Amino acid sequence: MLINFDWNMVIFVINSMTGFGRGEYKSGSVRCIVEIRTVNHKNYDYSIRCPKELFSVEDRIRDLVKAYISRGKADIFVTYVNEDTKVSSVIVDSGLVKAYIDAISQASSEIGLNFEPRTDIFFKIPDAFTQVKEATDADVLWSNISPAFEAALIALTNMRHIEAIKLIAGIEDCFDRIGQFFTVIEEKSETVPEEYRKKLTDRLSELLDKQIIDEQRIAAEVAVFADRCCIDEEIVRFKSHIAQFKKLLAEKESQSKQDAKQSVGKKMDFIIQEMNREINTMGSKANDLTITNSVIAIKSEIEKIREQVQNIE
Incomplete structure (x- = not known):
């Protein structure tokens, strides 16, 4: 006879590697949405897609996620908006704008149309302008996003327990x-x-x-x-x-x-x-x-x- 064992002891003790969790945090002008998807993987792997302004706290994000996940591949998607963050400057990609104008001018000429560049066309060119926002203190930034991460990780853990x-x-x-x-x-x-x-x-x-x-x-x-x-x-x-x-x-x-x-x-x-x-x-x-x-x-x-x-x- 094989060893007797109470299988109920392990319910909610181990985790599956497959799961999904979503967390959202709103406070005043701040809104953060975090979505985490995990799948099978031999070891631990981690990837994150987030706005550049969160790069200063990416190490904290990595440490927090690692505290919840020891094995599997985690894909993290972060949406972060702070309407109070001021734009300190705008960078114009002049080379990109010129390339678009030249291409449009050539295409117009080939099909027999007159093309007269106007400044309003600049705003229709993708990635022609880049806003540089004022840097936010890392601790303040972390307090704005960590609740959403915690909520997403808890939801993820619950789903992994169910699996x-x-x-x-x-x-x-x-x-x-x-x-x-x-x-x-x-x-x-x-x-x-x-x-x-x-x-x-x-x-x-x-x-x-x-x-x-x-x-x-x-x-x-x-x-x-x-x-x-x-x-x-x-x-x-x-x-x-x-x-x-x-x-x-x-x-x-x-x-x-x-x-x-x-x-x-x-x-x-x-x-x-x-x-x-x-x-x-x-x-x-x-x-x-x-x-x-x-x-x-x-x-x-x-x-x-x-x-x-x-x-x-």
């Missing part, structure tokens, strides 16, 4: 089925040598007819066979790996904040590899069709768990 519930439910079902098949393997492995002895004795009886069978020789043959197909050690290690997997989930609940940021998904993936290694060895050593069929079924369930683990943070 984790589905993952845990799937993993639980797989372990239940593994337990059933593994019980068959444990019980059958104890009878394989004796079944081999019976088959060997029956076969020799047919071949030797009424001649005396050398029981000592049969015992020696059975001993060699039993040693060759013994999977006791693999059974012990396989059960140990399952216990480690479930303990890893349980320990996640009591970890410190620093430890909790470490990726549990990578550790699970390693344990799954070890489980697969042990079950493969059982299949190659056990000279029994029932065990072989159970091994195949367990490998299928392990693969399902592996797919689920790929989405665990």
